[in-house]
Amino acid sequence: MTEAARLRREFFARSVHEVAPELIGVVLLVDGVGGAIVEVEAYDQDDPASHGFRGRTTRNAVMFGPPGHVYVYRSYGIHWCMNLVCAEEGRAEAALLRALAPTRGLDVMRARRGVDSATKLCSGPGKLCQALGVTRDHDGLALDEPPFELCPGDRAETVATGPRIGITKAADRIWRYGLAGSPYLSRPFRP
DNA sequence: ACCGCGATGCACT
DNA sequence: GTGCATCGCGGTG
Numbered sequence: 067m068t069e070a071a072r073l074r075r076e077f078f079a080r081s082v083h084e085v086a087p088e089l090i091g092v093v094l095l096v097d098g099v100g101g102a103i104v105e106v107e108a109y110d111q112d113d114p115a116s117h118g119f120r121g122r123t124t125r126n127a128v129m130f131g132p133p134g135h136v137y138v139y140r141s142y143g144i145h146w147c148m149n150l151v152c153a154e155e156g157r158a159e160a161a162l163l164r165a166l167a168p169t170r171g172l173d174v175m176r177a178r179r180g181v182d183s184a185t186k187l188c189s190g191p192g193k194l195c196q197a198l199g200v201t202r203d204h205d206g207l208a209l210d211e212p213p214f215e216l217c218p219g220d221r222a223e224t225v226a227t228g229p230r231i232g233i234t235k236a237a238d239r240i241w242r243y244g245l246a247g248s249p250y251l252s253r254p255f256r257p
Numbered sequence: 258a259c260c261g262c263g264a265t266g267c268a269c270t
Numbered sequence: 271g272t273g274c275a276t277c278g279c280g281g282t283g
Contacts, residue, residue, distance in 0.1 A: 115275065117268095117275080126268095141277095142274065143274090143276095145276050
């Protein structure tokens with residue numbers, strides 16, 4: 067394992083509640099296309115809204131695996147959603163990526179999304195995967211190997227919190243994190 | 258601005 | 271058969 071790989075593994079081998087807010091500002095690229103993470107949500111094992119809540123299955127197996135890997139699932143039969151697996155192996159914790167501020171490969175993302183506006187390219191978990199070309203093929207891949215690339219971002223920014231979006235169970239948990247005021251969010255954070 | 262709804266795959270009951 | 275960790279469109283204030 068390379069030094070970078072070891073560091074990345076250590077970063078994700080902590081509780082998702084620690085990792086998730088620290089992901090804000092980190093730059094994620096897939097085949098050189100992507101941008102800075104501006105919105106994520108935390109899901110843990112004791113969380114009725116989490117895919118890992120009812121135990122390991124074929125679909126969610128990657129969530130239970132080693133940290134620093136990508137868990138991809140299909141949502142509403144149409145969209146893909148992408149998570150970064152956290153915590154030590156055996157625990158099902160992951161951060162759902164909900165929005166990026168696109169910086170690299172804007173033209174590629176516009177073509178994949180079929181929209182022109184930069185604020186609409188990655189402003190939602192399904193949009194983000196479509197813009198980055200993430201599908202089931204990426205499920206289980208390691209974040210420290212191609213096609214993925216992670217680069218630390220400016221960490222001076224204040225991270226806003228709020229309730230998670232689009233869930234019915236455990237909707238009261240304040241486990242959504244993001245860059246308040248960013249035009250690239252899926253939805254604004256309540257003041 | 259907000260609200261309703263249809264599209265569509267598939268894991269799980 | 272049911273129910274989504276969603277999105278975009280078309281309707282109404």
